[in-house]
Amino acid sequence: MNSTSKKKNEAGFSLIEMIIALGVLVVLTASISTLLRDTMKVTTATYEMTDAQETLRIAQEYINRDLMNAGDGLKSISTIRVPKTFVQNYLTLNPVTDTSMPNGTINLGIITSDNNTPANTAVTDSDPAATVRSGSDRQTVLELDSAFTPIALPASPTASINSTGSSITVSASDISRFNVGEIYFVTSALGGTFVAITAKNNSTRVLTVANGDDYGLNVTGTSGNLKIISTGGTLPTSLMRMKMIHYYITTDKLLMRREFGVANAGFRDSIIAEHVLNVQFNYSLNIVDDAGNVAQPTGTIANTEQRLAVRQVEVTVTVESPKTLANGTQPTLSGTTSTSVRNMQFRQALQPTSGG
Amino acid sequence: MAISTLNKLVNRQPSAKRSGEAGFTLLETVMATLVLTVGLLGVASAIGYALLASNRGRGITNAKMLIVAVQEQMETLRDTGQLTFAEISNSHVNGSGFTYFPTEFMPVSQYPGPDGIYGTNDDLISPGPDGFYFTGDDFTDVTRARPGVTRQILISAIPNEPLLKKITVTVRYAPNGGETRDLVGISYLNDDAHSNYIP
Numbered sequence: 222m223n224s225t226s227k228k229k230n231e232a233g234f235s236l237i238e239m240i241i242a243l244g245v246l247v248v249l250t251a252s253i254s255t256l257l258r259d260t261m262k263v264t265t266a267t268y269e270m271t272d273a274q275e276t277l278r279i280a281q282e283y284i285n286r287d288l289m290n291a292g293d294g295l296k297s298i299s300t301i302r303v304p305k306t307f308v309q310n311y312l313t314l315n316p317v318t319d320t321s322m323p324n325g326t327i328n329l330g331i332i333t334s335d336n337n338t339p340a341n342t343a344v345t346d347s348d349p350a351a352t353v354r355s356g357s358d359r360q361t362v363l364e365l366d367s368a369f370t371p372i373a374l375p376a377s378p379t380a381s382i383n384s385t386g387s388s389i390t391v392s393a394s395d396i397s398r399f400n401v402g403e404i405y406f407v408t409s410a411l412g413g414t415f416v417a418i419t420a421k422n423n424s425t426r427v428l429t430v431a432n433g434d435d436y437g438l439n440v441t442g443t444s445g446n447l448k449i450i451s452t453g454g455t456l457p458t459s460l461m462r463m464k465m466i467h468y469y470i471t472t473d474k475l476l477m478r479r480e481f482g483v484a485n486a487g488f489r490d491s492i493i494a495e496h497v498l499n500v501q502f503n504y505s506l507n508i509v510d511d512a513g514n515v516a517q518p519t520g521t522i523a524n525t526e527q528r529l530a531v532r533q534v535e536v537t538v539t540v541e542s543p544k545t546l547a548n549g550t551q552p553t554l555s556g557t558t559s560t561s562v563r564n565m566q567f568r569q570a571l572q573p574t575s576g577g
Numbered sequence: 578m579a580i581s582t583l584n585k586l587v588n589r590q591p592s593a594k595r596s597g598e599a600g601f602t603l604l605e606t607v608m609a610t611l612v613l614t615v616g617l618l619g620v621a622s623a624i625g626y627a628l629l630a631s632n633r634g635r636g637i638t639n640a641k642m643l644i645v646a647v648q649e650q651m652e653t654l655r656d657t658g659q660l661t662f663a664e665i666s667n668s669h670v671n672g673s674g675f676t677y678f679p680t681e682f683m684p685v686s687q688y689p690g691p692d693g694i695y696g697t698n699d700d701l702i703s704p705g706p707d708g709f710y711f712t713g714d715d716f717t718d719v720t721r722a723r724p725g726v727t728r729q730i731l732i733s734a735i736p737n738e739p740l741l742k743k744i745t746v747t748v749r750y751a752p753n754g755g756e757t758r759d760l761v762g763i764s765y766l767n768d769d770a771h772s773n774y775i776p
Contacts, residue, residue, distance in 0.1 A: 246610065253617055256618070257617065266628075267624075274638060505693070507659060514710045515692060533649060533650060556639050557642060
């Protein structure tokens with residue numbers, strides 16, 4: 222084939238053209254692939270951080286919603302008698318001791334703190350077994366379950382609560398509303414207490430709340446809580462469902478919400494958020510000292526005065542990104558907000574001796 | 578038959594090639610690569626913008642929490658009677674022990690200072706080693722301020738509505754380093770403490 226007969230557009234590339242073209246292509250490909258790799262890293266990091274931010278927001282919203290409702294239904298109840306062993310097993314290692322209560326009985330506040338839980342604190346009755354994340358706070362709030370219509374328990378002509386405070390008789394129409402293992406709240410003019418149903422008899426309409434329940438709540442006999450608040454069944458009482466809402470973080474970084482006082486069970490655990498490293502509660506108190514200083518926010522509600530004086534709770538949640546990023550780090554995010562505890566203000570107003 | 582077809586193919590001359598089989602010229606290839614590069618750069622910048630937007634979103638969430646905290650505080654102060662409705666103000670009320678909420682952008686402190694109220698001039702004051710305020714060792718501790726964020730609280734009366742105040746809280750934050758942004762939250766506070774608090 223004669224080269225002069227070749228048409229111009231079939232001339233092909235010279236070696237030098239090919240080398241230059243390949244060189245340009247290599248440079249471009251290298252820079253594009255670097256760009257793409259970095260872009261992918263940034264995309265992944267953004268996704269992870271957005272995920273973490275969402276976790277933070279959910280955790281804050283759950284906790285703050287419960288704080289807003291804390292104390293609902295407890296406006297006129299001055300004391301809530303609960304066995305100390307129950308509080309220490311389930312809620313806090315250091316309950317507030319009330320000198321007006323007998324040994325072994327705690328006057329449970331609307332808000333119970335547990336500041337910087339020590340390592341190896343087991344979550345009682347957790348399935349699967351879990352321990353509280355070291356250094357994180359726990360908090361419990363009380364709130365009426367408005368889905369349960371309260372039942373008035375008359376003291377006469379026939380007492381609804383027996384003289385030892387070990388059984389409660391309800392009406393034929395109400396007995397079907399109860400199940401063994403459920404936790405209820407009984408109140409009278411003398412205060413309130415929690416009881417767990419240990420047995421139920423449909424024909425006699427008797428709910429047994431004997432000692433030895435699964436949670437250690439029931440105390441019967443002379444110094445029994447139900448006996449004291451009903452004065453051995455001689456005071457009219459009201460039976461309702463009060464939720465004890467308890468927040469904690471497990472060592473697996475799960476933010477858990479345990480709700481006592483639910484239907485068909487003693488309590489229910491729900492996972493609120495994953496990858497939560499820490500929750501810190503700080504309590505603003507309405508206490509003024511002699512020098513005119515307002516007490517500074519505290520991480521522990523340490524005594525009966527503080528227990529009644531909580532007016533606002535600051536919540537700080539720290540979360541981590543769900544996965545380790547390409548640079549090997551696992552960034553954390555932290556957010557703080559504060560919620561006014563509306564019903565604590567009611568409660569304090571009704572107890573002016575506390576300093577309000 | 579098959580062999581003759583193969584021979585035809587083998588013997589085909591370059592001149593018989595149709596113009597559609599000519600391939601790309603170097604110029605075409607370079608141009609195509611350039612177009613591709615521009616396109617990919619566009620995608621990269623879009624992702625960069627998404628990152629910026631995500632950071633802004635995070636900033637907004639955190640700023641919102643700091644705004645809500647002030648609004649909640651105002652409600653608490655009113656309900657508990659710690660401040661009167663008149664004292665919840667940007668100016669000092671005669672005879673009041675409470676100063677006022679400054680109108681400037683203030684550091685967002687982690688502690689409320691000796692008056693127990695966030696957003697006032699004394700928030701950064703530490704009680705010092707003795708743990709008590711109004712003693713000789715009190716000092717201003719700038720580490721109490723949350724980094725990268727300031728907050729302004731404006732409280733204004735509403736004409737012909739003596740029982741209502743407008744509270745405008747602005748949080749200034751820097752979601753992307755140098756750039757600062759403002760998030761404004763407006764709430765209204767009524768003088769309805771008597772229904773909540775029984776003195």
